[in-house]
Amino acid sequence: MQKRASLTQKKRRTESRNLQPIPFFYGLYRRIMKILFRLLFRIQFHRDPALETIDGPLFVIANHVSYADPIFAMLALPKHRLRFVAGEEITQMRGFRTLARPMRLIKIKPFHINLKTTISVIESVRAGVSVALYPEAQRSVAGDMTPFGLSTAKLIKHLGVSTAAVISHGAYLSWPRWRPIFRPGKVEVETRLLLSAEEAKTLTLDEIQKRLTTSLQIDDYTWQTNNRRPYHYFSFKRARGLQAICHWCPSCDQPFAMKAKKNILYCSFCGQAFEVRPDGFFTATPGSKPCFDHPLEFVRWQRKRTLDALIAGGELKSRVTLNFHSSIRSASSADPERPTRQGSMVLRHGSLTFYEEDDSLPQDELLRDEAPPAYEKKIAFHLGEMPAPYCSFPRFADLRSDQHVWRVFPDEEGFVASLAEMCRAIWMRNNGKEESDYRP
Known part of the structure; x- marks a missing residue:
């Protein structure tokens, strides 16, 4: 009997080694990024003590606002080697593919039934490997939460293990989706125990979904407003790329009208212009209307304006x-x-x-x-x-x-x-x- 139990434990350890990221490379990447991110983002962590007492694997969810999100999660949970779920195209990028191979990423493909992905997540957790997944699937467009369905809640209930949340503040402002490169600044990362293993098994899907959405309903502009002094993010061209998500002029009501030059977002038709400040907020230039405080307000207005125009037959x-x-x-x-x-x-x-x-x-x-x-x-x-x-x-x-x-x-x-x-x-x-x- 003892021999059979010993063989079972040995088999599980072997499965765990084959599924989890390679320890040497995971540790190496983590040490390098810890130094870089302290220099670039003055990164600060607020860790939930409840997570320190959990010995088994975690299922980790996080807000998805920048390319650097997986690194924030790695640094925020030093006790766990995380296996990430990532889009297939990201894993096949030239240059990144070789670096990512030791991480043993779980691939997911848009527009396809990803049964293999789900099985890989379940097998990893059952083998004692912690898995990290982004319920929003893609990086946030304007810094707010992207809606998502019940698939993550169903997976949490099926796994029945403790679920942790890694929430990044300042990560969107440091690398918004519309910018080709990051901006040095300030990032704070908090971890929290979102669901215990018992709660994952007993709560309904709607209750689990409620906890997921509540934990991810954040944005960096609200975080900046609540700070005693807003943090600054360094860039010589703060508006560069912003016209990709803020294109509909609120003054002359023309779509595809906004352009960007250095720190200014302006309308090519009527001249309405906003200066993007180092803290990420807007200041209307002289002679322009102060329509919005920041890009997220602009995008929320634009979503409604686009829908209204199309409903009206446009x-x-x-x-x-x-x-x-x-x-x-x-x-x-x-x-x-x-x-x-x-x-x-x-x-x-x-x-x-x-x-x-x-x-x-x-x-x-x-x-x-x-x-x-x-x-x-x-x-x-x-x-x-x-x-x-x-x-x-x-x-x-x-x-x-x-x-x-x-x-x-x-x-x-x-x-x-x-x-x-x-x-x-x-x-x-x-x-x-x-x-x-x-x-x-």
Whole structure:
């Protein structure tokens, strides 16, 4: 009997070694990043003592606001070697792929049934390996929480282990999604025991979901307001890239109108302008209206303005290039004959359609949707299957048609933001949610 128990323990230790990150590289990365992040972000931790008493594996959730979030989690939980769930495309990036291999990341792929991912998470936790997952799936666009469904709550209930939350403050301001590179500043990271193992087993899915959303309903602008003195984030071009998410002018009411130059976000039509301060907030330039205090307020207004315009019968257009990305695997989903196409894309309320350039039909006739019903060069895309498309602002968005996933490269810088806003609105409507449900 003792021999059988010994063999079982030995087998579990072997499984754990094969699934968890390689200790040498994990420790090396952690030491290097600890030094760098202290210098760059003056990083500070507020750790929950309750987590120190837990010996078994943790299931870790965190807010997702920057590329550096996994490093913040690694540093915040030094007792645990975390195995992260990450998007497949991130894990395959040139250069990063080699560095990430010792971390034994669990891959997840958008638009596909990720049963293998779920099994990998369950096997890891059962083998005693702590797993970290971001319920929002993608980095926040404007610093607030991206809506998400019940899949994480279901996984927590199935695992039945203690769940920890890692919450970063200042991480969005240090590396917002619209900026290509980070800004040195201040980051504070707190950990908390979100659910004990007993609570994970006994609470209902709705109760678990409530705890998840409550813990992630934060934003850096509120955090800055509550600080005695707002922290500053260093950059010579503080507005660079901001036009990708703040594109609709609040003064002249024109979409795709905002441009950025150094520290100024301005309208190319009417001249309305905001200066982006070192603390991340806006100051209206002389002669401009003080419409918003910060970019998150701008984006929240823009979400509503976009939806109102489309509901009223308006439409947003952009010339685009479509590149075939992958097939939705089924018997009828062969790869398309032409993997690259050019034309126009039209976003209407609840619909998104691509019209390929065709000399045989006038372009204005195509865009009025008066092409023949069987017109082969028209592609309809599905919106609202996820709260946000996989995208890079302002470059591209991945969208699904009936059989394929296409990567869309629009000419208009704000078009990707409009697609994301419509996906969010449709997903929330289909799931009976309101914007107020995702605010503190």
